[in-house]
Amino acid sequence: MIQRRSVLALAGLMATARVADAAAYPDRPIKLLVPFAAGGATDVIGRAVVQAMGRDLGQQIVVDNRPGAGGIIAGTAVANAPPDGYTLLLGSIGMLAIGPNLRRDTPYNVATSFAPISLLSATPNVIVAHPSLKANTLRELIDLAKASPGKIAYGSSGLATSTHLSGELFQAMAGVKLVHVPYKGGSQALADLLAGQIPLMFDTMSSVSAIKSGKLKALAITSDKRSPLLPDVPTVAEAGLPGYHTSSWNGLMAPAGTPREVVLSLNQAVLKALSQPDVRRALTADGSEVTGSTPEEFGRTIKEETQRWGKLIQDAGIRVEQ
DSSP, rough: OOOHHHHHHHHHHHHHHHHHHHHHSSSEEEEEEEESTTHHHHHHHHHHHHHHHHHTTTOOOEEEEEOOGGGGHHHHHTTTSSSSEEEEEEEEHHHIIGGTTTTOSSOOOOOEEEEEEEEEEEEEEEEEEEETOOSSSSSHHHHHHHHTTTTTEEEEEESHHHHHHHHHHHHHHOOOOOOEESSSSHHHHHHHHHHHSEEEEEOOGHHHHHTTTTTTTEEEEEESSSTTTTTTSTTTTTOOOOOOOEEEEEEEEEEETOOOHHHHHHHHHHHHHTHHHHHHHHHHHHOEEEEEHHHHHHHHHHHHHHHHHHHHHHTTTOOOOO
16 A cells, blocks of 8 residues: 555656646757758748747757658657657658558557647649640540540659649549659659650649749649639639549647647647748748648548548559568
């Protein structure tokens, strides 16, 4: 009995200490692990948000780029970090919802290894074509693909990326068969599209300047509403495939077990940062939509997207090398 009381007393002291630590949070710099190379679109978004968050929290948030292995390197580091709010992850659709459906040996479980903090932004993809492709609208592309199944190639930024799966969803809903050409990055695919080496691409909004200059033609936007960067380009749903919508999204995560008070403090800092004009300009410059969410809403988004893309991956028989 004495031993049980001692254990209970110790547990009470530890709980009190955790509450005190959470109340003092943060009292030192915070580290944000970004699973992409510096200078990319997601890295730029992350830096803009955490810089504003740091001002609000009174502590610097240091960005640590850990690219590679589809986000597994950064994800593993955060999953194994102390759950104290001083090591955070900038997660994306690829590593949080798509990757887990493809890599069964991932060394962490997204649902149990992380604590969602908030969504940051969502970015549509665009179906873009070389001028030589004999299709100027999405309906014409569908008709052309049905007339020549398996003969039209489309590029993407890589296997199992959001651009690849946007193409797979399009094929499934339109009842057509295209040939997927995965690249090691969107810039390589875009270069080949501009050169006419491939006729079609499911791209991020990086091709906007080439579309506006007439070097490429945009057939449709993949999100559920038009992009302010390309207001005259219809959505896929408007152009003939009702119910179709895809986008790339990202958000902040902490290790599982991070105190609720810390998660809420970080969530409040995120939402305040997303309301700042300079942050909103940085996020919307590439066509992204500023989102923000509660931790619970972000958790539901991850779960729903994981189920959605898991079904598509299974139905399409998509595999990646381990």
